[in-house]
Amino acid sequence: MSKEPVAVVGIGQTKHVAARRDVSIAGLVREAARRALNDAELTYANIDAVVIGKAPDFFEGVMMPELYLADALGAVGKPMLRVHTAGSVGGSTALVAANLVAARVHGTVLTLAFEKQSESNAMWGLSLPIPFQQPLLAGAGGFFAPHVRAYMRRSGAPDTVGSLVAYKDRRNALKNPYAHLHEHDITLEKVQASPMLWDPIRYSETCPSSDGACAMVLTDRAGAARSPRPPAWMLGGAMRSEPTLFAGKDFVSPQAGKDCAADVYRQARIADPRREIDAVEMYVPFSWYEPMWLENLGFAAEGEGWKLTESGVTELDGELPVNMSGGVLSTNPIGASGMIRFAEAALQVRGQAGEHQVPDAHRVLGHAYGGGSQFFSMWLVGDRPPQT
Amino acid sequence: MPEVLKAPLVVEFPFTRSLGPVQSAFLTGLRERVVLGVRTGDGRVLVPPMEYDPVTAEDLRDLVEVAPTGTVTTWAWNPAPRRGQPLATPFAWALVRLDGADTALLHALDAPGPDAVRTGMRVRVRWAAERTGAITDIACFEPYAGPDLDGREGPAAVTSEPRPHDGQFADPVTGIVAEARLDYVYSPGRAQSAHIHALADRRTVGERCPECHKVYVPPRGACPTCGVATTEQVEVGPRGTVTTYCIVNIKAKNLDIEVPYVYAHIALDGAGLALHGRIGGIPYDQVRMGLRVEPVWTDDARFPDHYRPTGEPDADYDTFKELL
Numbered sequence: 001m002s003k004e005p006v007a008v009v010g011i012g013q014t015k016h017v018a019a020r021r022d023v024s025i026a027g028l029v030r031e032a033a034r035r036a037l038n039d040a041e042l043t044y045a046n047i048d049a050v051v052i053g054k055a056p057d058f059f060e061g062v063m064m065p066e067l068y069l070a071d072a073l074g075a076v077g078k079p080m081l082r083v084h085t086a087g088s089v090g091g092s093t094a095l096v097a098a099n100l101v102a103a104r105v106h107g108t109v110l111t112l113a114f115e116k117q118s119e120s121n122a123m124w125g126l127s128l129p130i131p132f133q134q135p136l137l138a139g140a141g142g143f144f145a146p147h148v149r150a151y152m153r154r155s156g157a158p159d160t161v162g163s164l165v166a167y168k169d170r171r172n173a174l175k176n177p178y179a180h181l182h183e184h185d186i187t188l189e190k191v192q193a194s195p196m197l198w199d200p201i202r203y204s205e206t207c208p209s210s211d212g213a214c215a216m217v218l219t220d221r222a223g224a225a226r227s228p229r230p231p232a233w234m235l236g237g238a239m240r241s242e243p244t245l246f247a248g249k250d251f252v253s254p255q256a257g258k259d260c261a262a263d264v265y266r267q268a269r270i271a272d273p274r275r276e277i278d279a280v281e282m283y284v285p286f287s288w289y290e291p292m293w294l295e296n297l298g299f300a301a302e303g304e305g306w307k308l309t310e311s312g313v314t315e316l317d318g319e320l321p322v323n324m325s326g327g328v329l330s331t332n333p334i335g336a337s338g339m340i341r342f343a344e345a346a347l348q349v350r351g352q353a354g355e356h357q358v359p360d361a362h363r364v365l366g367h368a369y370g371g372g373s374q375f376f377s378m379w380l381v382g383d384r385p386p387q388t
Numbered sequence: 389m390p391e392v393l394k395a396p397l398v399v400e401f402p403f404t405r406s407l408g409p410v411q412s413a414f415l416t417g418l419r420e421r422v423v424l425g426v427r428t429g430d431g432r433v434l435v436p437p438m439e440y441d442p443v444t445a446e447d448l449r450d451l452v453e454v455a456p457t458g459t460v461t462t463w464a465w466n467p468a469p470r471r472g473q474p475l476a477t478p479f480a481w482a483l484v485r486l487d488g489a490d491t492a493l494l495h496a497l498d499a500p501g502p503d504a505v506r507t508g509m510r511v512r513v514r515w516a517a518e519r520t521g522a523i524t525d526i527a528c529f530e531p532y533a534g535p536d537l538d539g540r541e542g543p544a545a546v547t548s549e550p551r552p553h554d555g556q557f558a559d560p561v562t563g564i565v566a567e568a569r570l571d572y573v574y575s576p577g578r579a580q581s582a583h584i585h586a587l588a589d590r591r592t593v594g595e596r597c598p599e600c601h602k603v604y605v606p607p608r609g610a611c612p613t614c615g616v617a618t619t620e621q622v623e624v625g626p627r628g629t630v631t632t633y634c635i636v637n638i639k640a641k642n643l644d645i646e647v648p649y650v651y652a653h654i655a656l657d658g659a660g661l662a663l664h665g666r667i668g669g670i671p672y673d674q675v676r677m678g679l680r681v682e683p684v685w686t687d688d689a690r691f692p693d694h695y696r697p698t699g700e701p702d703a704d705y706d707t708f709k710e711l712l
């Protein structure tokens with residue numbers, strides 16, 4: 001028996017900001033859930049199960065969100081599951097929800113992810129002083145910057161590429177009312193003049209710290225038929241993991257990322273992602289990860305990803321727009337960031353992305369990763385149901 | 389076999405929490421010696437109040453004031469109070485249904501001993517002398533034999549009606565600090581302990597995988613790629629190659645290192661993967677991939693203070709490109 005096709009019929013997110021002191025965590029998550037339900041014209045009574053994800057526990061100190069949030073999310077008397085895969089969690093949470101529908105376990109599933117970075121300190125959570133271990137000597141960006149330098153050495157990319165990505169994403173964010181950073185006076189010169197924090201990473205090439213939540217309603221073919229607005233259909237979805245550190249790990253282009261993308265393309269019968277996929281929303285916490293992931297995901301040959309960025313292919317009006325929402329560089333409630341990528345892909349194929357809509361977006365990839373390139377999750381969504 | 393190391397590890401952080409409208413009213417009320425509950429869609433009164441209806445998931449905003457007296461619905465004796473608990477002397481953890489509420493609140497009950505506590509006993513709030521808008525504004529509950537709200541004596545059933553309350557107070561509490569603290573005993577295990585013991589002699593010892601023959605430094609006792617135990621100890625270094633790096637220009641809060649400095653991945657000769665260290669003894673802007681370095685130790689430190697150039701010619705990129 002073939003899998004049940006999975007449709008996205010509701011999408012909601014909060015206006016992402018530095019601090020939402022006016023709401024509890026429950027209030028924040030519920031705001032996104034309410035918007036997703038309203039989009040689908042459904043109520044909690046129509047939901048069969050709830051799947052929730054969030055950042056690692058030490059990032060924000062909420063150890064059992066599934067317990068704390070059951071009332072707020074209408075999960076009483078229903079299955080409620082929690083997913084936990086570091087920074088990729090928003091993506092893998094959506095995929096767990098999607099798989100419940102695909103397996104015909106549940107008809108309609110509400111999936112959510114959130115983080116209130118203002119109530120905690122993610123950097124503290126990342127750098128607990130472990131006895132006998134050498135402390136990390138470099139701060140937040142110091143983990144990533146050497147990998148960026150390795151990419152530059154390997155690809156021969158000119159050192160301006162990172163600033164082009166940041167300039168593009170921040171301009172895209174101006175068209176997205178939910179994005180955290182709205183830098184109306186952004187210029188390429190300003191990006192390039194911003195302080196070099198962890199050379200080769202500049203301040204303007206780093207992500208902000210945000211409070212926000214994202215929610216989606218996923219449903220089966222019958223649910224999609226009742227949807228008041230066009231659904232997005234999942235054409236392929238996959239997760240992969242590998243150790244954070246091992247001999248032979250390629251931080252520039254991790255094998256697990258390549259394998260994950262290949263699995264998605266196999267499911268969706270994509271032979272040439274560069275030609276057959278119309279746009280990509282990918283997890284880029286530091287600007288240089290755009291060209292790195294373009295290669296890892298098969299949109300460019302090894303060492304060639306930066307050429308797509310430099311030539312404008314990844315601009316909002318380019319041949320392969322990347323991070324139409326403004327990306328993680330403009331909005332980063334870590335626990336929700338993966339789901340925001342997935343949701344943006346779905347918004348695009350539904351034609352509901354507003355000012356940052358890509359014309360004729362028939363197939364869009366959503367991508368998330370986390371845990372020091374330990375976890376990957378991706379889905380490809382389309383405006384037509386999968387061929388069965 | 390050398391001793392396996394152990395050390396205490398305390399993880400603690402003062403998380404902050406925005407309260408939202410219902411918890412804000414509840415905690416501000418406690419500061420004003422008022423206990424608030426909330427009425428659900430089916431007419432029950434929840435104390436402590438919830439933001440959302442557990443049956444219908446609707447917003448709950450219909451606040452009511454309940455009495456500071458109530459009835460113990462169940463309890464457990466706590467003979468040895470621990471750090472951070474409400475009372476320093478033995479007490480009962482009790483679920484107390486306040487008069488007017490349909491649900492019970494968990495708190496401490498001050499009683500001379502377990503024989504003095506029973507389900508159904510009447511208790512009342514003992515307010516803290518200094519109140520800030522926190523659950524600790526209720527210092528604890530205490531036995532209560534006085535008249536209940538209806539003027540009757542003793543533990544008679546109380547039917548006092550909760551009174552509507554608008555939840556408005558001057559200078560409301562909108563956030564709290566939720567201190568989290570976890571106490572562990574941490575052990576790095578056999579393999580890392582051996583590695584750390586060797587560091588005391590300024591030797592860097594890893595372990596070789598019997599299948600892929602890569603040398604793990606620091607060793608973890610198993611190869612994550614092959615999934616087999618590693619036992620063969622191999623000394624690596626002391627010299628190595630800078631495989632990649634960044635220049636840190638921003639001072640990290642917990643580090644006392646003058647910026648700018650170079651934070652590098654260093655593949656010690658013979659190691660299957662790079663470890664991390666600071667590069668010194670060379671201007672930061674002259675560090676490069678392929679630079680040959682050696683550790684510089686200081687007297688009291690477990691790890692090398694930094695690595696400095698050896699003066700050897702740079703390593704060829706092809707020799708370390710798999711070790712970035």
Ligand SMILES: [Zn+2]
Pocket residue numbers: 597598599600601602611612613614615
């Ligand atoms: Zn091995």
